[in-house]
Amino acid sequence: MKKITLGTGGPQIGRIGLGLMGMSAFYTGSNTDEAGSIATIHRALELGVTLLDTAEIYGPYLNEELLGKAIAGRREEAVIATKFGTILHRGDGERGLDGSRENVRLSIEGSLKRLGTDYIDIYYQHRMDPGTPIEETVGALAELIEEGKLRYYGLSEAAPATIRRAHAVHPVTALQTEYSLWSREPEAEILPVTRELGIGFVPYSPLGRGFLTGTIRSVDQLDESDFRRQNPRFEGENLEANIRIVEQVDSVAREIGAKPGQVALAWILAQGGDLAPIPGTKRVSYLEENVAADEIDLTPEQLAALDNVAAPSGDRYADMSPLNR
Secondary structure, three states, X not given: OOEEEOOOOOOEEEOOOEEXXXXXXXXXXXXXXXXXXXXXXXXXXXXXXXXXXXXXXXOOOHHHHHHHHHOOOOHHHOEEEEEEOOEOOOOOOOEOOOOOHHHHHXXXXXXXXXXXOOOEEEEEEOOOOOOOOXXXXXXXXXXXXXHOOEEEEEEEOOOHHHHHHHHHHOOXXXXXXXXXXXXXXXXXXXXXXXXXXXXXXXXXXXXXXXXXXXXXXXXHHOOOOOHHHHOHHHOHHHHHHHHHHHHHHHHHHHHHOOOHHHHHHHHHHOOOOOEOOOOEOOOHHHHHHHHHHHHOOOOHHHHHHHHOOOOOOOOOOOOOOOOOO
């Protein structure tokens, strides 16, 4: 696995990470195979996949607890990234946006305990809280860095102006936002800002929530509780229209003897050495397939063909209001 430094002065990581969310929440089969999920995390570390991405909201809490079990005795092999800001710890623990100084401190203490560690490598604000100035949130994070409870911090789905304001208080190490062949919005404003400021970019859902692997053709394949059943891109006519994207990716995959998902990841990696995608899986076989994308070099012609893939039908989320602010 090739390595990169995340952002200016950030941690050194394998340039493909592992998203853990689906092991515990939101997707079909989540929270059903703890042993298999732990085996996948262990295999990831063996393959040089060091960036392990979780969040307190995944479960809630179950995913952090799972990761804590998996890295027991192996803490120094992993770069742990987790997220806060979408649970109201000052209140009843329900979902909600809270970037206040008090909530930051309440959040990290819970995450540290569940993860079984005394520090977190990258601590992201999961969604921006319109009721709390970003300067207050980042001030609290800077204090935690000074205290040694976290090493770096990041933002997720933040707008360019918010990124700049945060960076002015304390340098942002990483920005995490959805980015893939069918979610290319960051190219317009987000990536230029992160590159100007020396911030690493971590694309989540680089496989289009599994759609770009070519394995999903109907929501009937998904559990009733699967988040994707309510995702606009997986609904009705949108789903039928979006299959054409997979067919274009599959055309390149057949040409080079690879899987569609590997081509989608290779395209992401070709967008720059400052990107560290975090495809998610709970299976060792799919993990190994994803890691193999690190060895794929697409030709200029293949990249051009993928660049011309049609835009998807449907929004990324049913409610887009918490994003890009």
